[in-house]
Amino acid sequence: MRTLASVILAIIAIAATSTPCIAQIVKTPGSNFNADSIRREFDRGPYFTLYKDNYFTAGTSIGDKPTGDNSDVKFQVSIAQRLTKSTLPFNTYLFLMYSQKCMWNVFKESLPMRDLNFNPGIGLSKLLIVKDRLIGKATLLIEHESNGRDGEQSRSWNKISLCGNIYVDPQVMIHAKWWIPIIDGQNNKDILKYSGIYQTGVQYMSQNGRFGAAVTLIKRSGINLNFNTILELNYRIFKGENQFFFLQYYNGYGENLLDYNRYHSRLRLGLVIKPKFFSDY
Secondary structure, eight states: OHHHHHHHHHHHHHHHHHHHHHOOOSOOSSTTOOHHHHHHHHHTSOSEEEOSOEEEEEEEETTSOOOTTTEEEEEEEEEEEEOSOTTBGGGEEEEEEEEEEEEEOTTSTTOOEEEEEEEEEEEEEEEEEETTEEEEEEEEEEEEEEOOOOGGGOOEEEEEEEEEEEEEETTEEEEEEEEEEEOOOTTOTTTHHHHOSEEEEEEEEOTTSSEEEEEEEEEOSSSSOOEEEEEEEEEESSTTSOEEEEEEEEEESOSSSTTTTSOEEEEEEEEEEOOSSSOOO
16 A cells, blocks of 8 residues: 555646646636636635535445454534635635544444544635636635543544645646644644644546545655555436445544554445535545
8 A cells, every 4th residue: 555655646746746737717607707706706605515525434444354343334524614705815714614523333232433523623715816717725724623532532633734725627626735733632642643744635526527536645754655545436326416426445544533543444335425516625
C-alpha cells in the first residue's frame, strides 16, 4: 500500500501543478457571467446543505475471515449551515459545520456502538474566481473532534485548518487540507503519528453524473511516505437523485478516535447521499 500511496500522490501532484491553466467554473448562465454574478448565484443558493458525504455502509477486513471482531457497520452524517452571504471582507462567508461518524458492531451480541465521533466546527470561506471563472474555494476552518467518552477511552483534539479545492474541469476536483493541531486529549497525545498532519485527494464525477470516484491520502507525521488511504466508488441509483451505491476501502490508522492507533484495512459497501456538487472533506 505504500507503493500505491506513492503513485497516487505523484498523480495528484502532477495534476495540481497544471490546474491553474485549465480550472474553470462548472456551468455559466451566459457570456456576461462575471465575478459578481457568480457570487450572487451562490448567495441565492440554500443556506442549509450537506457538507461531507452522508453514508451507511457495512463491511469487513481484507484478507481475514469475517468475524464479529473485524466486521462492522460504519455510517456518517454531515451538514452545514451558511450564516452569511459572501459579503464579509474579501467576499468571504461564514458557516457552521457538523459531522458525526459511528462505528457500530452489529455482528456482536447486543449490537454495541463501538465509537461515536463528534466533529463540529466554524469556517470562513472564499470563492476563488479568476478571469470571471470559478476555479475553486479556500476555507479557514476551526474544528473540534472527540468521542464524548471519559476515563481511559476519552479521545479529543482540535484543528485550525486551511483547506482548498480546485476544479480542474466540470468532472474533476483536487483538494488539500493542512492543519495546526491543538491536542487536549490526555489519552491521544501521539495522534499525529496515526491520524495525520495534512491530507490531499481527488474527486471525479462522470459527465452524466452517474459514476463517481475519489482518492484521499492522509499523511501521518514523519519523513516516510506513510499515508492513510481512502478509496471510494459510487454509482447513482436513479437519474436525477442524489442516492448512490457506495464502495469504500480504508487502509491505515485513524479511522475512528477510539482506535486511532490501530491499523485497519476494511472494505465496506452501502449507500451514500452526496452534496449536489463535490463533497467537502
